[in-house]
Amino acid sequence: MAGIFNRFEWQIAGRYIRSRRREGVISLIAWASFLGIMIGVATLIIVMAVMNGFRADLLERILGVGGHAVVRPYGGAFQSQKEVVDRLVQLDGVQRVTPVLEAQVMVSVGTTARGAILRGVDKALIPQLPVLTDNKVLGDLSRVGEIENTTPGIAIGQRMAEIYGLEIGMPLSLIAPKGAKTPFGTAPRVRQYSVESIFEVGLSDYDATFIYTDMDTVSALTGTSTDMAALEIVVAQPDKIQDLRPAIDRAVGEAGWVRDWQQTNAALSGALKVERNVMFLILTMILLVASLNIVSGLVMLVKDKSRDIAILRTMGMKRGAILRIFFITGASIGVIGTLVGVIVGVVFCQNIEAIRQLITTLIGTELFPSEIYFLNELPAKIIVEDVVMVAGLSLALSFLSTLYPSWRAASLAPVEVLRND
Incomplete structure (x- = not known):
């Protein structure tokens, strides 16, 4: 100058x-x-x-529920889920890979019934799941997935608890559309569960819709195999997920297809x-x-x-x-x-x-x-x-x-x- x-x-x-x-x-x-x-x-x-x-x-908040990338198996189930998980966790930048078994169900409490999404993870991972541990409002996460008097424990959102007037220890019924086949058609499965934890993500749709429990409980209600669980991937730098996509795609190979959060939430x-x-x-x-x-x-x-x-x-x-x-x-x-x-x-x-x-x-x-x-x-x-x-x-x-x-x-x-x- x-x-x-x-x-x-x-x-x-x-x-x-x-x-x-x-x-x-x-x-x-x-x-x-x-x-x-x-x-x-x-x-x-x-x-x-x-x-x-x-x-x-x-x-x-959104990615805390569904992960930064999701791997879904071709043909409905993984041939060897553990091998795919092992290959993914070895990638630089991948922090966690969680198998999640998800199903659409109907929640019934008294005369009120609404749709919901039931998500099951490994029982040992429930107390470590960030969406639950970081947003817990009430209850004990260690009891989620536990079966007491034939009633499995579940975690529900704060908004769902308000809609149905539920508190810790209260029961609710979940209805899966696909059940046992009878001469009159397919009868839905109905099971009773106990509310053991309440969480609040902070997004109304999520807090009113999502229910968490262990994977075996979801499998028993829906009749689906745990090999059909999707793999949710959490990476260190979500904004740079595209840089990791080639490595993730190679690790998954022909076992399934990958969809990252930018594709899922493209409109938002x-x-x-x-x-x-x-x-x-x-x-x-x-x-x-x-x-x-x-x-x-x-x-x-x-x-x-x-x-x-x-x-x-x-x-x-x-x-x-x-x-x-x-x-x-x-x-x-x-x-x-x-x-x-x-x-x-x-x-x-x-x-x-x-x-x-x-x-x-x-x-x-x-x-x-x-x-x-x-x-x-x-x-x-x-x-x-x-x-x-x-x-x-x-x-x-x-x-x-x-x-x-x-x-x-x-x-x-x-x-x-x-x-x-």
Whole structure:
């Protein structure tokens, strides 16, 4: 920068920025430009961080239930499930592979009956399953899958417990559509189970639909073999699942087909991305308006300082130097506004929950109530690339906004200005 802009140019530009006593309107526009850029940058960073937090939190809840990739067997059952599991767990980046036997059932309590999804895992893994251990509300997970008085224990979602009025130790009946064949057709299987644990994932559909127990219990109710269980894969970096897909596909081979979370939740992930991009474009308008303020402020400054420009030109200053002086004047507003905006945005994101609680206290109204948004606190995830992109966009708009006024100042004819003065 020192080679492009010399010290004398910086001194004059600094004088134009600081001396605003006589130019009240110009000073007001300069302050409006600074505040507009600062608020625009801070708002963009905050909104993008909150949307990143929402996305990460939502996907974490969804993926916590179904894993990051699922392997389903060809032909309905694995020929050698253990061999496939062993090959998968040896892959770099794969943290856990869990066989899950899943079936659609009907829940019946009293006169109320609704559909549900029954998921069975190995009995020894139930107390270690993150979807249950991280979200447990009531009960004892060690009793899930245990058979007491011929009644197996199950874990249900908080929403399902509310719908049926269930508590720990209360019974419910599960009905599987495929049962014993009789002369009158297929009779559904009906078994009674005991609620031993209640969990809350935080997504209404999941908490109202999913039931967990051990794999043998699901097999006994549905009449399906445990070899028909799907394999749920959990990886260390879910966002980079596509990098692992070739290795996973090779490990599975012809035993089954793989579907990762990006394919399963393509519509949701796409909707979140579109919403994020649209919000970015809308909020960019704040920066655009602030940049236009820089244009108007510099144009007025050029008109006010036209006599000074003419004198400098007659003293031998070149057009390039005049252009650089006004470029520095306008760009300084953008640079300072951008830096302050970045600081304000990052600090706000780091303390967003405390700020939310303060606003809630002041206005007496709950912001983002948990019963609607299923969030205990407002998430904000700052991504460095987003901050750099916002800052770069702000600086680019600020620099572009100074070009026309600076060119206009450099194009003034000294003779004409002094003659008309």
